[in-house]
Amino acid sequence: MLDINIIEKSYSNEVVLKDLKINIDKPGIYGIIGKNGQGKTTLFKCVLGLESYKGKSVLNKEKISLQNTAFCPAEPLIYDELTADEFCKFYCNLLDIPLYQKDKELFHLPKDKLIKNFSTGMKKKVYINAVFQKKFSLYFLDEPFNGLDMESNYILIKDLKRKAKDSIIIVSSHIIEILYKNCNRIFLLKNKGVVEYNSEDFCNIQTDFNNI
């Protein structure tokens, strides 16, 4: 289903990712971990076509793009001078989906406040609400749990599990416990490439992580 093949990604003369291959053949939640600067965000951007790279990434034999993939960046790009409702309506228009239905949103947010008055976590909720209005076959979520309170993390995980029945969800996070508990497989970014762990091998991740 999902085939990521990055032969090389470099900035100027510095190679960031090399011979990185990820193959996922069934829906589920998959984790990506790595130390800061190992290239997690770069990997997401390359796969989504937001950065140039040598290689090819396909989903069901189709080129991966933002039209068939949801992407939640670590720091969502939102507009401070809009309300949460307006931002969702804007995304409805952008994604060409039926008009915004407030009762279907994942997180409840104040109606009469501008986003600029929201906390970091609330801003993330606005973005997730907006992007999750459309059903995608592939989701890339970069640090989705950062800034969210415990209850919201629980709501998000619950929703991701529901989506994971027929979509591939790739989550990068430093909160390793959440990944251990919910992921089918975890990919550790190491030495510009990737090491893959099945659920029975999760116990080895911590040691390998410390050895990077």
Add this chain to the structure above:
Amino acid sequence: MKIDVKIIYTLILIRFRKSLAKDDYTAITLIVMLYLAVAYFAYMNFESIGNLFYLLFSDSILYHQKRNDFELLKVNKKYREIIFTEYILYGLPFFIVLFLKGKIIDILIILLIYGGMILSPKLQFKPIKYPFKLFNPYWHITFRKYKIIFWLPLILIISYMGLKHNNENIQFFVLGIVAVICCFPSFEREKIIEMNYAPYTPNKYLYLQLKNTFINTLYFIIPILLIVYLTIFNVNIVLFTLFAVSIPLINVLLKYCFFYNPIKQQLSFVFGIMTAGIIIITVLYLYRRALKNIKIIKNAGY
């Protein structure tokens, strides 16, 4: 007072630094020269420029709405005087033009507006809900950021004055102002990631942007048109209305023609306004170029 002068100097320097490199005094001198040249040009053509001259003073009003250093400036007891002097300095060449033309009352009115703007506290209101279509969020954003809705009564009053004095020129001026205001959203740029999210073809995307701008322009222009048409209703004003409505649409094309270069867009816009005929002739070319650029941006060249 010595400290105040230093603060004002620093504030002006900060404003220059937002767009120019640090200590680039050549560029700063050029900009000051440009200011003076504009003032000289305005002085020489004051009668033909007419009321458009007063738009030059709106620069400080727009800057005041955007600035976020009040908390810092409040440390100084004379912060209001500092800001007031800063705005007078920004507009000094144009104040001199007004003085030389004997428009003392106009100077006092502008100073009163500046003073009122500085003295009025920043109040926290519930956000105003606008009827604008949200395919381009910058209609909401610019109207909120620059508090454009509060300009509407002023525009309506000017238009009413035109009606009362049966002055057609005022109505042309009002329509011109409205057209320029409706261009503000197209001077902003959506994020590239959003253009990539949109599943539309470049043709459809551009069409939707133009449609969105057209509908939103109508929302803003129709109440004003009602008053304008009460004053005059002839072929000239109808043609000018069509021109006024088309300006924001042309600016959408210019935005995508110069997506990565807002300064080129602004220059083309000013050139287009000054030579209305040429811009209308080149619409087809602009449309094709805009389309080509959207294609490139959507494919990100990768």
